[in-house]
Amino acid sequence: MLQAERQTLILEQLKLKGRVYAADLAAQLGVSEDTVRRDLNRLGETKLLRRVHGGALPLQLDVPDYADRLESRNPGKQKRAEAALAFIEPGMTLLLDSGETCRYLAMALPRDMPLTVVTTCPLIACELVHHDRVEVILLGGRFFKPALRCVGSGAAEMIRRMHFDLCFMGLCALHPQRGFSAKYYEEAEIMRITIEQADKTVIMGDRDHLGTVSHHQVVPARDLDVLITDSGADASVLEALAEQGVEIVPV
Amino acid sequence: MLQAERQTLILEQLKLKGRVYAADLAAQLGVSEDTVRRDLNRLGETKLLRRVHGGALPLQLDVPDYADRLESRNPGKQKRAEAALAFIEPGMTLLLDSGETCRYLAMALPRDMPLTVVTTCPLIACELVHHDRVEVILLGGRFFKPALRCVGSGAAEMIRRMHFDLCFMGLCALHPQRGFSAKYYEEAEIMRITIEQADKTVIMGDRDHLGTVSHHQVVPARDLDVLITDSGADASVLEALAEQGVEIVPV
DNA sequence: TAGAATTCGGCATAAACACGCAAAAACCGG
DNA sequence: CCGGTTTTTGCGTGTTTATGCCGAATTCTA
Numbered sequence: 001m002l003q004a005e006r007q008t009l010i011l012e013q014l015k016l017k018g019r020v021y022a023a024d025l026a027a028q029l030g031v032s033e034d035t036v037r038r039d040l041n042r043l044g045e046t047k048l049l050r051r052v053h054g055g056a057l058p059l060q061l062d063v064p065d066y067a068d069r070l071e072s073r074n075p076g077k078q079k080r081a082e083a084a085l086a087f088i089e090p091g092m093t094l095l096l097d098s099g100e101t102c103r104y105l106a107m108a109l110p111r112d113m114p115l116t117v118v119t120t121c122p123l124i125a126c127e128l129v130h131h132d133r134v135e136v137i138l139l140g141g142r143f144f145k146p147a148l149r150c151v152g153s154g155a156a157e158m159i160r161r162m163h164f165d166l167c168f169m170g171l172c173a174l175h176p177q178r179g180f181s182a183k184y185y186e187e188a189e190i191m192r193i194t195i196e197q198a199d200k201t202v203i204m205g206d207r208d209h210l211g212t213v214s215h216h217q218v219v220p221a222r223d224l225d226v227l228i229t230d231s232g233a234d235a236s237v238l239e240a241l242a243e244q245g246v247e248i249v250p251v
Numbered sequence: 252m253l254q255a256e257r258q259t260l261i262l263e264q265l266k267l268k269g270r271v272y273a274a275d276l277a278a279q280l281g282v283s284e285d286t287v288r289r290d291l292n293r294l295g296e297t298k299l300l301r302r303v304h305g306g307a308l309p310l311q312l313d314v315p316d317y318a319d320r321l322e323s324r325n326p327g328k329q330k331r332a333e334a335a336l337a338f339i340e341p342g343m344t345l346l347l348d349s350g351e352t353c354r355y356l357a358m359a360l361p362r363d364m365p366l367t368v369v370t371t372c373p374l375i376a377c378e379l380v381h382h383d384r385v386e387v388i389l390l391g392g393r394f395f396k397p398a399l400r401c402v403g404s405g406a407a408e409m410i411r412r413m414h415f416d417l418c419f420m421g422l423c424a425l426h427p428q429r430g431f432s433a434k435y436y437e438e439a440e441i442m443r444i445t446i447e448q449a450d451k452t453v454i455m456g457d458r459d460h461l462g463t464v465s466h467h468q469v470v471p472a473r474d475l476d477v478l479i480t481d482s483g484a485d486a487s488v489l490e491a492l493a494e495q496g497v498e499i500v501p502v
Numbered sequence: 503t504a505g506a507a508t509t510c511g512g513c514a515t516a517a518a519c520a521c522g523c524a525a526a527a528a529c530c531g532g
Numbered sequence: 533c534c535g536g537t538t539t540t541t542g543c544g545t546g547t548t549t550a551t552g553c554c555g556a557a558t559t560c561t562a
């Protein structure tokens with residue numbers, strides 16, 4: 001049996017059962033435990049599974065819900081938001097996705113620049129109350145609390161009738177091969193539609209989310225235009241993304 | 252069962268039930284209490300739960316100012332909001348209009364009552380984030396900042412397709428002859444449509460707004476059902492309103 | 503304050519792991 | 533085809549980790 005074949009089987013098994021044991025796999029695949037361990041370690045390094053003592057678990061990047069994250073101030077997000085400002089020009093129509101990163105961007109927007117900001121996140125709308133020259137369009141629908149955003153057909157319909165110069169999103173999980181993914185099905189759908197309507201999509205997020213996979217794919221990596229991330233991010237992942245046409249902006 | 256898997260289960264259980272006992276977990280997971288304790292201690296060290304004698308609790312930095320805000324700010328609005336609760340029954344679909352009074356009502360809603368709340372005000376939507384049994388529908392559209400609400404054809408259309416058991420509104424101006432009126436044209440229109448779709452309309456406001464007139468009429472007084480106001484309000488105005496079929500609730 | 507439940511620390515055991523080594527297989531350039 | 537290189541794999545050794553058990557210390561509760 002080929003190594004790659006074996007690793008594929010391991011991943012399938014993992015997906016099927018939700019967990020795999022090194023010892024079981026060794027017996028089942030007819031190789032030594034060392035070999036299985038080496039396979040598991042490699043798959044873990046490339047972020048295709050979560051290696052744990054005794055076996056492996058599916059990757060579930062447990063992003064804490066937005067509602068729980070609101071309070072903490074985060075200098076990294078602040079910096080990425082400031083870097084994102086460079087893409088914005090007066091008169092543009094922006095979409096700000098839900099997420100803390102985008103909230104920082106909303107707060108960082110210059111108050112004297114005329115802009116139209118579209119968002120599904122009520123919190124972001126509230127942040128922009130004192131930006132007198134920013135027109136805010138709030139996309140309504142069912143309020144999906146874990147992600148603090150509106151989802152559903154109402155919001156989707158409204159987005160399909162719009163067009164954005166720029167679309168900004170926080171980074172949940174981005175993997176060179178497995179694309180940009182989100183934690184919840186509901187938000188993944190809205191995000192996908194949003195990206196379709198935008199001239200340019202800018203993603204912001206730190207190294208911890210790079211090379212990871214979450215539950216629902218939004219779009220493949222090549223559909224993204226710019227990634228603003230911290231300079232300490234894994235070079236090989238950045239390179240792989242750059243090859244797919246993503247402009248990397250380190251801060 | 253893998254260690255990491257077990258710890259994930261513990262966290263899930265915790266989120267679900269709000270507390271876990273070491274002894275129960277040991278029996279349930281088929282491991283010794285020592286093992287469970289070690290798991291709990293580790294999860295506690297990494298700040299994923301709050302370790303307590305006998306088990307663990309979720310660590311929720313739960314909105315500490317919640318109670319304070321209700322007590323201190325505006326006792327009048329608080330009282331009227333509490334009086335309004337009497338009209339609400341489990342399972343109802345409510346419309347909460349924009350305005351501080353309605354925000355108080357949102358905060359005062361019981362957390363364990365299943366409800367659907369529809370609102371045009373993003374701030375109210377955010378207040379309801381921690382009410383797990385309350386489904387929130389946010390009506391989108393252009394965000395009209397002076398009134399902190401969404402207006403426009405989008406919101407109006409959505410409202411026309413809905414039906415509310417109860418509609419709550421703060422009181423801008425109410426005059427027995429000249430009706431219920433609002434400051435801005437945009438909001439008056441939305442409010443009128445809203446009242447049309449509601450079985451019952453409840454208005455909350457203190458004496459200062461009674462007997463006054465603002466710029467844009469919403470509906471005549473007879474279209475209102477309940478007025479919750481303070482007991483010191485002008486008796487002649489209240490009487491005139493009562494004659495038009497408005498139930499007066501003094502607090 | 504006494505008794506019960508819980509926790510802590512040390513210890514033993516078995517499983518899982520890392521590391522180096524060597525054999526076998528696959529690969530590669532000429 | 534052939535010599536050299538790389539990759540893969542399995543094995544042995546020593547280390548680390550996970551777990552359960554036990555007694556002592558601590559904390560809760562009535």
